[in-house]
Amino acid sequence: MYFEEKGEIFHTTYSIKYLYTQSLKAEIEDKFLQYDNSLNAFKPTSIISKINKNEEAVPDSFFINVFKRSQEVSLNSEGLFDITISPLINAWGFGFKNMDNVTPQIIDSLRLLVGYDKIRLENGEVKKSDPRIQFNMSAIAKGYATDVIAELLESYGISNYMVEIGGEIRTKGNSPKGNCWNIGITKPIGKNIYDYQNLQTILRLCNKSLATSGNFRNYYIKDGRKYAHTINPKTGYPSESNILSTTIIADDCMTADAYATAFMLMDTTLTRKVAEKEKLEYMLVLGEKDSTFTVVKSKNFDEYIVY
DSSP, X not given: OEEEEEEEETTEEEEEXXXXXXXXXXXXXXXXHHHXXXXXXXXXXXXXXXXXXXXXXXXXXXXXXXXXXXXXXXXXXXXXXXTTOHHHHHHXXXXXXXXXXXXXXXXXXXXXXXXXXXXXXXXXXXXXXSTTOOOOOHHHXXXXXXXXXXXXXXXXXXXXXXXXXXXXXXXXXXXXXXXXXXXXXXXXXXXXXXXXXXXXXXXXXXXXXXXXXXXTTSEEEETTEEEESOBXXXXXXXXXXOEEEEEEEESSHHHHHHHHHHTTTOOHHHHHHHHHHHTOEEEEEEEOTTSOEEEEEOTTGGGGBOO
């Protein structure tokens, strides 16, 4: 029979459906705890927190896997994805509330602490070019956590499941209806809100992962044009791309999650190049001056659309 486990983790919700002979809720919660002890930057005793504070800590497999994949994505995205971006995010403030207080001098000083080329793993030890460098893996963490739970299920021989954590999804096999998993994508209906009761489209996923980044409700307007609330780690300033949302389909959710963030900053040429190299499908929602939205998709994205 199909089981469904629901709850809250990492300041968001999760839903896990799987075909098995018994509930694995306890095992799932234990795996979440292990993950939390490694990669929760807000937990003082976690491995990532200790590394941020330059305390003695041995990176575990969770940290190493995310670190290595993050560095690969950073390289492929020409530095537009970066797990050292925290100082810039903190300077601008949530929702850009500190925008009026940020100066070029502040940005220049903080950029010295940002850059994927300033960190490395050497013999299982994290090396920083400056001890003040901080790690923040939130742009890839939910995706990887989704993969971790999927791998747990597969270790029990489970071949039909859907793991969803905060909107990041990994699927395998069939749903309870006996076919691939149908995933709804919410619809924008105005200049700043989603219509959560109606769907823009439904995607059918078979042995694929999906992640989204961006929010129609979080943007600012400059010279009559909308811009998403995304910091460019290379410049230190808010992105001047009008991409408001990205949806990425990939084989694993860690990859989908990371590139959903990176694609928010990429130009069209780089987007196509990376998507081809990484075998990704994507859908981008662009904000226009008249408060309408334009949708741009990769050439094979429609193959996943039910309607």
